[in-house]
Amino acid sequence: MPAALEFDQVRFRHRGDVDSAFALEIDRFAIASGEQVLLAGRSGSGKSTLLALAAGLVEPDSGTIRVAGDAITSVRGAARDRLRGRRIGMIFQTFHLLHGFSALENVEAALLAIGEAKSLQRSRARELLAALGIERASATVDELSVGQQQRVAVARALAPRPAIVLADEPTASLDPENAGAAIDLVQSLCREHGASLLLTSHDPSMTARFERVESIERFVRGAGAVGGATANSAAAARSPAPGGACE
Amino acid sequence: MSDLSIVLKSLLSRRISSSITVLSVALAVALLLVLLSLRNAAAGSLLRGSGNAHLLLSADATPLTAVLNGLYFAGAPPRALTLAKVEELRSQAPGEWWLAIQQGDSYRGFPTLAAEPAILERFQPVPGESWTVRDGRGFKRAEQGKPFEAVLGDAAARATGAKLGDRIALTHGSGSSREGAGHVHEEYAFEVVGILAPTSTAFDRIILVDLEASWILHAHDRREAAGELAPKDEHAHEDGDHAHDDEHAHDDHSHDHDHDHAHDHDHDHAHAPLTTAADLTDDDRLVTGLLLRLPTRPGADAPAMLPQVHDLFRRDTSITVAQPAQEVRRLVSIAGNVEGVFLAMSAAVLVSSAIAIMLALYDGMAARRRQIAILRVLGFSGARIAGMVITESALIGAIGSLVGVAIGVGGMVLGAEYLRTRVGLVIDASLDARATIVVAGAAVALAALAGVLPAAAAYRTAVWRSLRPLG
Numbered sequence: 001m002p003a004a005l006e007f008d009q010v011r012f013r014h015r016g017d018v019d020s021a022f023a024l025e026i027d028r029f030a031i032a033s034g035e036q037v038l039l040a041g042r043s044g045s046g047k048s049t050l051l052a053l054a055a056g057l058v059e060p061d062s063g064t065i066r067v068a069g070d071a072i073t074s075v076r077g078a079a080r081d082r083l084r085g086r087r088i089g090m091i092f093q094t095f096h097l098l099h100g101f102s103a104l105e106n107v108e109a110a111l112l113a114i115g116e117a118k119s120l121q122r123s124r125a126r127e128l129l130a131a132l133g134i135e136r137a138s139a140t141v142d143e144l145s146v147g148q149q150q151r152v153a154v155a156r157a158l159a160p161r162p163a164i165v166l167a168d169e170p171t172a173s174l175d176p177e178n179a180g181a182a183i184d185l186v187q188s189l190c191r192e193h194g195a196s197l198l199l200t201s202h203d204p205s206m207t208a209r210f211e212r213v214e215s216i217e218r219f220v221r222g223a224g225a226v227g228g229a230t231a232n233s234a235a236a237a238r239s240p241a242p243g244g245a246c247e
Numbered sequence: 248m249s250d251l252s253i254v255l256k257s258l259l260s261r262r263i264s265s266s267i268t269v270l271s272v273a274l275a276v277a278l279l280l281v282l283l284s285l286r287n288a289a290a291g292s293l294l295r296g297s298g299n300a301h302l303l304l305s306a307d308a309t310p311l312t313a314v315l316n317g318l319y320f321a322g323a324p325p326r327a328l329t330l331a332k333v334e335e336l337r338s339q340a341p342g343e344w345w346l347a348i349q350q351g352d353s354y355r356g357f358p359t360l361a362a363e364p365a366i367l368e369r370f371q372p373v374p375g376e377s378w379t380v381r382d383g384r385g386f387k388r389a390e391q392g393k394p395f396e397a398v399l400g401d402a403a404a405r406a407t408g409a410k411l412g413d414r415i416a417l418t419h420g421s422g423s424s425r426e427g428a429g430h431v432h433e434e435y436a437f438e439v440v441g442i443l444a445p446t447s448t449a450f451d452r453i454i455l456v457d458l459e460a461s462w463i464l465h466a467h468d469r470r471e472a473a474g475e476l477a478p479k480d481e482h483a484h485e486d487g488d489h490a491h492d493d494e495h496a497h498d499d500h501s502h503d504h505d506h507d508h509a510h511d512h513d514h515d516h517a518h519a520p521l522t523t524a525a526d527l528t529d530d531d532r533l534v535t536g537l538l539l540r541l542p543t544r545p546g547a548d549a550p551a552m553l554p555q556v557h558d559l560f561r562r563d564t565s566i567t568v569a570q571p572a573q574e575v576r577r578l579v580s581i582a583g584n585v586e587g588v589f590l591a592m593s594a595a596v597l598v599s600s601a602i603a604i605m606l607a608l609y610d611g612m613a614a615r616r617r618q619i620a621i622l623r624v625l626g627f628s629g630a631r632i633a634g635m636v637i638t639e640s641a642l643i644g645a646i647g648s649l650v651g652v653a654i655g656v657g658g659m660v661l662g663a664e665y666l667r668t669r670v671g672l673v674i675d676a677s678l679d680a681r682a683t684i685v686v687a688g689a690a691v692a693l694a695a696l697a698g699v700l701p702a703a704a705a706y707r708t709a710v711w712r713s714l715r716p717l718g
Contacts, residue, residue, distance in 0.1 A: 090624050
């Protein structure tokens with residue numbers, strides 16, 4: 001089975017920064033199917049950029065990024081958007097729900113994007129929202145509590161049955177107790193739906209919740225090639241190659 | 248859920264801005280539609296109502312005024328032809344028929360057309376379509392001892408409320424007697440004996456009366472002014488049965504002159520004898536126009552001899568000769584130049600509406616950048632989102648067009664009423680179907696075009712940057 005996510009010799013530097021060194025240098029980084037990885041690092045260290053690269057929203061200067069075996073860096077335009085829609089679910093710190101749309105419509109939108117039939121959109125969205133305890137599926141997201149909005153965001157990310165969920169600081173705006181509950185929810189749902197998880201966080205308390213923790217520092221040029229090793233790297237080493245291999 | 252439902256959500260989320268742009272498109276569409284439809288309807292009505300006479304001979308100043316006065320009742324012809332002149336003209340060319348007409352009087356602002364009773368059989372207000380009397384019958388030649396007869400056009404009958412059997416008194420001139428604009432021929436009441444079916448021409452506004460009855464009316468005025476009508480005693484009133492009514496006299500108000508005049512008359516000529524055909528002189532027998540239809544071969548549009556006959560009469564400097572259809576086409580062409588300016592202005596309004604749509608959408612792009620970025624993250628392609636923006640723009644154009652058509656329908660009713668009451672032009676008040684399709688289609692196309700720039704902005708949205716702040 002191909003890795004859910006795979007970076008191969010990826011180099012990236014920010015636009016307009018051509019003379020500077022690469023911002024990110026990732027020789028090899030892979031996440032196995034079903035694996036859950038915490039990408040740790042301080043704010044502004046490049047965690048989100050790595051997620052953007054993985055989602056094909058930012059273009060690397062070189063290298064290859066594969067999602068479930070398909071090189072997202074090799075396709076452009078609508079084909080890349082389609083690939084992202086089908087293989088990747090995204091969860092954001094501020095949820096980024098479609099305002100003015102109902103919870104149901106927010107989830108349906110993710111299915112509409114990948115061309116799911118209208119009848120299937122509705123049944124799948126209802127099923128997911130019900131499983132997450134969202135009873136007022138027809139209420140607009142603005143009418144829901146923060147916790148409910150987060151669950152809608154998770155449901156939307158999982159709706160297209162992605163190979164991997166990229167979660168960008170999903171707990172940054174929550175208190176520790178709710179943050180823990182939210183992470184549990186995301187992790188359990190990803191496990192349940194067979195999706196891998198790459199979650200970024202600057203919160204050190206999150207490391208205990210993941211078997212594999214990677215530090216963004218190891219991909220940042222100038223930060224020290226081995227500086228990114230974390231307490232759970234031993235667990236990472238236990239992951240089967242090539243999915244869990246980190247160089 | 249569909250792409251269209253996302254577009255509709257987007258429109259509804261900007262209700263005020265969307266409504267204003269829709270209204271601006273609607274007004275432009277309505278303006279264009281009304282102008283185009285009025286132009287087509289007016290031109291069509293003018294051309295349609297030029298009648299089946301090949302030539303109109305009159306003493307008007309120009310052929311165009313002769314046609315406008317004689318067949319469209321724009322005003323009373325200022326000069327008239329004598330019967331002797333008419334006979335002279337008749338002798339110069341062969342006619343399938345000749346019809347002498349006289350104008351100048353009115354009833355409640357509706358013009359009279361005095362003609363020989365044969366006008367109802369010979370003259371066709373719309374070429375190929377004869378008169379149809381929808382109620383009653385045609386008028387007859389004035390007969391001594393009987394009331395004069397009148398047949399009303401459909402619009403005239405509706406507007407005045409006159410019914411069969413009513414008696415009406417004509418006013419000298421084109422003004423309404425109720426406004427005190429003209430002298431009322433009170434001595435002679437005309438009985439309404441027929442009402443014509445609508446023709447959608449200016450003839451719907453006329454009061455058709457007998458030519459000789461009209462001569463008698465005016466001869467009576469002349470004789471009265473000359474003092475020829477010395478009051479007689481009551482037993483001398485045996486010369487006519489003409490009702491002695493007020494301006495809109497009905498049976499219950501009328502009284503005949505052969506009954507006992509025991510009650511009071513409060514007008515000066517109450518006891519004056521009425522003028523009859525026997526009192527007419529050559530000076531009374533005037534006509535304001537002479538309609539001529541030349542012999543025409545079946546299937547031919549115009550007789551071969553028309554140019555020669557037209558040229559023959561043109562040499563007579565004492566008259567004006569006009570080919571009605573040709574004059575109307577010339578008028579429509581002249582008016583078309585002026586309309587072109589209005590149409591250009593309306594088109595400019597439509598274009599400015601499209602620009603308004605573009606600005607509204609483009610301005611909205613900044614606020615929608617986040618939503619677009621979310622959709623892109625979900626897997627919507629840039630082209631698909633650009634298509635949704637163009638659809639939204641076209642939808643504004645389509646809704647605006649629908650509202651515009653609705654406004655246009657109302658505008659046409661008002662415009663038609665204005666033309667009927669102020670200009671005397673009876674037109675079809677419905678929107679021109681072809682113009683409606685073209686204008687509505689153009690509005691939608693322009694609106695869609697206006698969406699291209701905002702769509703390009705949507706296409707170029709930097710997804711990741713639009714979703715910041717992130718970790």
